[in-house]
Amino acid sequence: MEYFVYIIQSLVDNSYYKGFTQDPESRIAQHNSGLSSYTSNKMPWKYIYLEILPAKREALIREKALKKYSHAQIEQLILSQKNSLNINCDH
Numbered sequence: 001m002e003y004f005v006y007i008i009q010s011l012v013d014n015s016y017y018k019g020f021t022q023d024p025e026s027r028i029a030q031h032n033s034g035l036s037s038y039t040s041n042k043m044p045w046k047y048i049y050l051e052i053l054p055a056k057r058e059a060l061i062r063e064k065a066l067k068k069y070s071h072a073q074i075e076q077l078i079l080s081q082k083n084s085l086n087i088n089c090d091h
Helices: 024-032 056-066 071-079
Strands: 003-010 016-021 045-053
Touching (some): 003 056, 045 071
16 A cells, blocks of 8 residues: 655645645645644645655655755755656646
8 A cells, every 4th residue: 555745835825744644635635624733724735745655654754754854855855756746747
């Protein structure tokens, strides 16, 4: 089963939130419907980074690492090949 580590960005103040999920579509819906208390006051949110990992343990370790990233590191990561959102972006 695949797990996803993600970074979302608030369209209100451009802040970031990092997390992991098995279902990116339902997770972003939760963030944008106020079901996550930490993100409810900065809705709406959009995905800016999505990385696929094969196991929950790997996803949790990766999420923990991402939470320590600076804004500059996040900006580099968004443009990297690790970002699944960048696949086929030239269409």
